[in-house]
Amino acid sequence: MIYILPGLASPSTYNTTQLTFTSCNHVTTICPVKCYLKWWLLVQCGSASACLVPPLPLHHQPMVNKSSTSSTSRSGLRSLNLQANSPTNPQAKTPSSPGILSPKVSTSLLNSPLNDSIGSNSSKKAPKKKSHCPCGRSSSGKDWLVLCCRQDCKQQWHTSCANLKGANSLTQPQVEALTKQWQCPWCFTLSYPKPGSHASILNESSLLENTLSSALIQNISESLEAAIKSKIPAIDTASIESRLESLTKEILDFKEHSVLLPQQQENDRPDFLFKRPPIPIPPPERRVLVTPEGPFEHYQEDYLPSDQLASLTDLLGYLKSSADFVPEKGHSVKLYGEPYNYTGSRSSVTDPIPEELSKIIDKLAVDLCLSDRPNSVLINYYPDSSRLQSHESYLAMHSDDEGSILPDSKIVTLSIGASRKVIFQPKHSGSEPQTTELTTNHNSLYVMSRASQNWFKHGVPATDADEIDERFSVTFRSLHQQFKRSMLVIGDSNTKDIQFGSGTGKVGKSFPGKRTKASKVVHIDPQSCIGYANVFIMCGTNDLRCDYIKSKSDIQAVVEQLKDKLSEIKQLCPNTKLFVIPVMPSRIRQMNLNIELYNELVDQMLMAHFPEIWFEGIYNFLDHQDMLSVKLTRENDKIHLNVKGIAKLVTYMKICVLNREKYESRNLMSVSINQGSAHQNTVPNTLLCFELKVIKIMSAPAPNPKSQMAEAYVQKHRIPELFENMTAALIHSQPENAKKFMIKYLETLKEYRDEKGSYPAMFTDANMTAVFGMLDVTNKGYISMEQYRSALKTLGVKKYNARPDGCEKDQISLPTFMTEAEEAAITSIMSSQPFSKAFPEVE
Ligand SMILES: O=C(O)CCC(=O)C(=O)O
Ligand SMILES: [Fe+2]
Incomplete structure (x- = not known):
């Protein structure tokens, strides 16, 4: 493919026009062609198809044309039709074709329709007689005269004036071949006008707009500046700038923290x-909240009988020697029973509660009338000063308020070893908190309520004594x-x-x-x-x-x-x-x-x-x-x-x-x-x-028929349930792409409807009632175990209670079915696997 890129031109500038040739979509050469003929020869020698856009007179827009040809030759070449009369070829004196004239032959005198549109320089030169080249001069027998083939033009041109210098060295037949439909530079236009949406047009207009508006703004700002300078002698621009900066920051902050949707979306919602x-x-x-209770409920000394005390001491000795304690800040810990995860805890592994501790728990449950038997034991070990500096032996202020602790339970602490102070501080007292101190002696016990943890914090402060002995605190909690x-x-x-x-x-x-x-x-x-x-x-x-x-x-x-x-x-x-x-x-x-x-x-x-x-x-x-x-x-x-x-x-x-x-x-x-x-x-x-x-x-x-119809439709197709379900699923899964997720969701539902896939594992009462109703056709109010199993299967539930209420009588009621289905669905959601299967994440 050959592209020829014309520029604005008048006949006098043709010689500088460049033609760009590309072959196989690659630019192979950019060739300054001084005449159409040279271009023609190049094309004839090569095999590429070509498109020529000749240099246009000034009234034409420059353009690029990628298409091949209007009147095409075998090679797809847009033909130039030369009318030539070779000065060097005697045969040429007799025109061999109507278009070829000898330089001396004159044709009818016609006014050029394009004369006016040629640039002023050209128009000056343009002769009125078409039988003469627009240059008005004689070629002195050196040039062919070529005639424009257009009926309304028929202007003659010297080959050199028409930028066809090379034509003079051609033979008559070659010239004839070229001159069948030649259009002169005034007449030649592309048959494909530039489309209005062409990028260049858009660029042109936006460039123009920008330029105009920039110029306007510049003008305005210059006149403003001049006016300000003349009217206001001195402005503290620094303070204005800093205010502007802070305003910008405020706007950014506002944008960042703003949770409102943009106006348009807001309206759309x-x-x-x-x-x-x-x-x-x-x-x-x-505000200041008055504590309804003290920081601890109960303190008792000499709590454990000697045998239990001895076996506990043995256990602690063993733990110490077996390096079972896990170091934390200021002390070490060992966990037994139900895992107790708290802020800063480092031990995730727990061992079953050993017998010695189990026996102590039995005693505590009885002595303290505990409604919930403690199931988790955390032992804190505060080493003596030979292992740890005194000031490094402590437990930071904290509350035992982890979510896993049963709300109405007690937190019981047994102290073994050196006497240490435990301090308590109220959390909501407002002014300087009043500290309560409790000295915990060997084999003593103190009890805190779970509720007190939201009122007070407690800790074991470091001591300033040079030497301290080791202390253990064995703490018991009820966790779930x-x-x-x-x-x-x-x-x-x-x-x-x-x-x-x-x-x-x-x-x-x-x-x-x-x-x-x-x-x-x-x-x-x-x-x-x-x-x-x-x-x-x-x-x-x-x-x-x-x-x-x-x-x-x-x-x-x-x-x-x-x-x-x-x-x-x-x-x-x-x-x-x-x-x-x-x-x-x-x-x-x-x-x-x-x-x-x-x-x-x-x-x-x-x-x-x-x-x-x-x-x-x-x-x-x-x-x-x-x-x-x-x-x-x-x-x-x-x-x-x-x-x-x-x-x-x-x-x-x-x-x-x-x-x-x-x-x-x-x-x-x-x-x-x-x-x-x-x-x-x-x-x-x-x-x-x-x-x-x-x-x-x-x-x-007042009900109206339209709203009744709408209501009936909505009910029939269970639209609210659909949306309820979908919204729940959406919030639950929070996919990146909510739209895609909903589409996927609806597709899953559709599949379910077509009995192809599994129903999403979160359903409404209506879903469950509908499934139940399908099985309980005679409205007995219950279904059999067999039906119960298949109904849950229909709902996509895989794990469920195999022995629900009523299974002995083989009668499963609707409430039982609903509870079990829901429980199973929730379990499946929490174990997340079936749920995520039902709601695959959409990329
Ligand atoms: O060592 C103590 O007496 C306090 C222990 C304690 O507060 C805890 O383990 O959470
Ligand atoms: Fe604590």
Whole structure:
């Protein structure tokens, strides 16, 4: 392929035009061709196809043309049609073709239609008579005269003037071959006009625009500068600059911390999605909390009888000699029983509790009436000063407040060896903390409650004595790893029927916990939260009854009460994950108006002060009129959830716990806890998009046929369940690409529907009820064990309880089925394998 790149040209500049030849798409030569003929000869000798764009007269735009030809030759060459009359060839005197004229032959006189468009220099030179070359001079028999083939032109040109000098050395037949359709430089144009979208046009216009606007800006700034200089003699530019710098920084900070979506996206989001404030406002100030109990409950000397003391001393001696202690800061440790992981712990391996210690635990359980038998023993070894400098023997101030410790349990410490001081300091006293000292003597015991850990910290200070003897403290705790997922539900009568533990209709063993009563917000007891990993507050319905609420300020007062309670809980239990459940709408319209406003205000309050507290949607408890669904409400009761409602509530809470656990474990919200103060953090936008805002609870609008149709459609296709499921899965998995994940999810569902694949392992009550219903066709209310197994299989559950309630009678009820299915699903999620299989990560 040959490309010829013309430039702007007038006939007088043709000689400098360059033709660019490329072959096989490679530029092979850039050849300054002084005439078309040279170019033609080159092309004839080579085999490449070619495209010639001759130099154009000034009124034509320069352009590059990659195509081959309009009128093409065999080689794809755009032909030049020369009309020549060789001065050296006598035969040429007789024109052999109509286009070839001898220099002396004159044709008709015609005005050139292009004369006007030629540059002024050229136009001066351009003769009016077409029978003469535009140069107006005679060629003195040296040049061929060639005639433009265009009917409306027919202008003659000297070969030299038309940049065809070489033509004069050609023979007549060669010239004839060239001259069939020659167009003169005035007429020759490309048959392919430059498209309007051509990059060069865009560049040209944007360049022009930029240049114009830069020039304009420059003009303006110059005149401004001049005006300022003349009017204001001296400006402190340094201070302005520094202010500008700090403003820029503020803007950047704001951008960084802002969690609001850009305006457009914000508008695009459905109304029910969560919003967070751009910058979280710090929580209310820390306040002085009065400790309800002392730092330790009990201290007793000479605790162990001599035989137990002797065997314990033997064990400690053995541990010391066998170098079983693992060094930590200021002391060493040895762990037995249930693993106890605390901040700074270095020993992950534990041995079973040895007999000597087991016997001591038996005694402790009886003597101290322990409801939970300690199952974890940590021995601290403070070596004597021959092994460790006195000032290096200590245990730093800390609280035993790890999530795995049972909330209502005791932490018991037996001291063996040298007397050492243990000191205690309150955490929330405000002023200089008052220190309590306890001297622990050999064979003494002191007992702390788990709750006291949230009020006090304790430690074993280094001594300034030159010499100290060794000391051991044998500490006993009740731990359970599942307690890391423990739940406390603080709520009104709607939470009364939540039962913790395992078995039918219970929360399940994966989520230990308890429910405490708070009929009204003011009854919430922050201390009850101590030791629980997750706290759900579901309270407020009674505060919002129509008898109590006379104006908006009454509702605001309840929100303020809640704020105070939350603030205290946050201060007392910084590690606890808090969930506020929006007040469930009732079936009383007037009351729902109060509830709607309250939820709205709580939402705002949380956004402003506690952005880390989850305020989850409860929309799936409502019917299409945003009233508590009649299916979930007790008969003749407009407020309370029925058994199904409670089961749904429990499922919802469990999903909340799992979602948050996964969310935090992925470091999306790294709440860092430092000495009791939780640092606020922002929530990433991607996730916020999927957090559910409490639905707008409106008083019921008059049903209209369109909305009924829409409702019927939504119900028929189970759209809310689909979205509920998908949102849960999305939050749970938090894939990089949410869109792809959802597509994949829907495809999985589709496969399931087509009975090709496994159903995702997280399902709603509706899913389970539907599967149960398919098996219990006669509506007996139970299914057989065989059906139970196949139903779980249908739901994609692989591991499940093989002996559920009712298995002896071969009658598995719907609640049992639901509990077991859910428990199994949750177990599978936690073991993550089947879950991740059901929700493959989408790249
Ligand atoms: O050595 C002591 O008395 C204190 C031990 C202690 O606080 C602990 O192990 O957590
Ligand atoms: Fe401790």
